[in-house]
Amino acid sequence: MASITIRDVYKSYAKMQVVHGVNLDITSGEFVVILGPSGCGKSTLLRMIAGLEEISGGTIAIDGAIVNRLEPRERGCAMVFQNYALYPHMSVAQNIGYSLKVAGVPTAERTQRIQAVARILELEQLLDRKPMALSGGQRQRVAMGRAMIREPKVFLFDEPLSNLDAKLRVQMRSEIRKLHRRLSATSVFVTHDQVEAMTLADRLVVMNGGRVEQVGTPSEIYSRPASRFVATFVGAPAMNMLEGEVTLDGLSLLGGSRRLAVSRAGLPVGTKVAVGIRPEAVRLVAPGTPGALNATVDLVEELGAGRVVYVDLDGAAFSVMTSEAVHPAPGSAVGLQFSEADLHFFSSETGSRLDVFKASVPVPAL
Amino acid sequence: MVERTPILNFLTHVILFLGFVFCVAPFVIVVIAASHNLKDVNDVPMSLLPGSDFWINIKTAWTTADLGPKLLNSFIMAAGVAAGKVIISALTAFSIVYFRYPGRMLIFWLVFITLMLPLEVRIVPTYAVVANVLSPYQTILDLTGLSWLIEKISGVQVSLSLGLLNSYTGLILPLIATATGTFLYRQFFLTVPDELTEAARMDGAGAVRFFIDILLPLSRNNMAALGTIMFLWAWNQYLWPLLITTDQSHATAVTELKQLIPNVGGIPEWNIAMAGTLIVMLPPLVVVVVMQRWFVRGLIATEK
DSSP states (O other): OOOEEEEEEEEEETTEEEEEEEEEEEOTTOEEEEEOOTTSSHHHHHHHHHTSSOOOEEEEEETTEEOTTSOGGGTTEEEEOTTOOOOTTSOHHHHHHHHHHHHTOOHHHHHHHHHHHHHHHTOGGGTTSOGGGSOHHHHHHHHHHHHHTTOOSEEEEESTTTTSOHHHHHHHHHHHHHHHHHHOOEEEEEESOHHHHHHHOSEEEEEETTEEEEEEOHHHHHHSOSBHHHHHHSSSSOOEEEEEEEETTEEEEGGGTEEEOOOOTTOOTTOEEEEEEOGGGOEEEOTTOTTOEEEEEEEEEEOSSOEEEEEEETTEEEEEEEOSSOOOOTTOEEEEEOBGGGEEEEETTTOBBOOOOOOOSBOOBO | OOOOOHHHHHHHHHHHHHHHHHHHHHHHHHHHHHTSOHHHHTSSSOOSSOOSOHHHHHHHHHHHTTHHHHHHHHHHHHHHHHHHHHHHHHHHHHHHHHOOOTTHHHHHHHHHHGGGSOTTTTHHHHHHHHHOTTHHHHHHHHHHTHHHHHHHHHOOOOOOOOOOTTSHHHHHHHHHOOHHHHHHHHHHHHHSOHHHHHHHHHTTOOHHHHIIIIIHHHTHHHHHHHHHHHHHHHHTOOHHHHHHOOSGGGOOHHHHGGGTSOOTTSOOOHHHHHHHHHHHHHHHHHHHHHHHHHHHHHHSOOOO
């Protein structure tokens, strides 16, 4: 159990800077997920915590002690790798026990601890096998066992589930969650899969382009994204974004072809904004319904429990998620209705959130 | 594309068989010649039906050339060279692949360039060094005037001397340095996933630990392949053992074969010479047969 404090950490390779001044506080026992697209610097950040990557600037402290200059083994972290990185020539038991062997733990105690870990992970029957004779999920569990046996202060996961098939991934996800509840060790988990991130995280860190975009609980991040990037990255299908401009009586969208009457609460007329609305916050109504935006259906995707309806709004693509039993034919006209509370506004220039529109009345289209 | 027609199958087998005959024929002739008596072996043409003196010839060859100790010498040298090469090249490649230090690429290329300097090319300086390993240091001391200084101060004349002629060390050491082995290991180490290295670091293993616990067991097949090749190569060395073993006690089997080859004007005992050849050929043959499985695995792609 340990807290991690990251202060102004940046990382550069030769001339390229890949992580730009990250600040992050991870409290003891917390499960933090770092989410971001590939190349956003999330793995680099994790590897800097682990000590596998040198820190170009700033400090990382574990339990208050700065670890910048410490070797990985001295930091008390254990890591689970994306490709498991099991030693191919060692049996499962040897793989799990290797760190203890290096540390010079006597054989008797080692065997006992290997047994204990194997019991938790249900690997007891497989201890004599070589990694090659294991399935993906079993290898994953061995990798977890290897991390667990050291009783580390911090668990680091580098996309550990991305090599598993969909079903196993869901299963391992809940196993990791259960394991964390049981060990309650501080955990940092890196992934590009937002479902994984949402389900696992106590707190979610969204990164983009080497910067932290937002830190918050999964529901905070979903309901109040701090930037346009977070808004479109988290949530599937992605949040709809429409370019607009603040006018005297509300908003003019898509170069003036559509208008919404919303309170503009202090934003100066002429401010360029991006208006975001989640597909699941939009209701499909009959075309021509008062207060609804009219659009043409492009495509309907059947999900079983619901449908994603892709519509065309004056050339702009827009998606609607509905669980109602409506099956609009492609090419037919529909009306889109939503309430003002579900709208998110972002600055067109900086992409950051503008918190000015507050009312929760149905939005009348003009 | 794999063709499977009876005619083509037949044709490929014929080609294969011709190749086999081509390779094996000289060997068969050696075996037959070794089984003839003195008169039959000198018949023109020599009879290709085996004679009955095989064991007698083997025994004569063994005692005439004193092959027992010579085979042991050969074995010590070949095994020493093979082991030395495997160890040295593994260490060199480990350093080149896993450590970042200035001059790393320079060292790699220096090692690589030695491919163009086989023993035969550098045999005179190598001989000079082996004759007195310390002679380079003596030269340095002489040139810097240090030996003169020491002599003036203490009255002791500096004369460093450590000869390796007629010793196993002298036989083995100069043959150990190898670029091929380093290169083979380097290529293999490059295929070992980085994550394995990192996992070992996370598990607390230092460089030496990682090398011994992870890298060496993984490169078992490579070691077997390199060891086999180098054993054969060292066993067949002729020029170097001939040069530095003036004393019979350290002569190797391959150089001693010449004892069995009839001199001009001597008795043409080619049957004995062939029998000796067979004996000398046997150990490498056994090594290849035994090591074949690992040998092939070490040279093809790594198992996954």
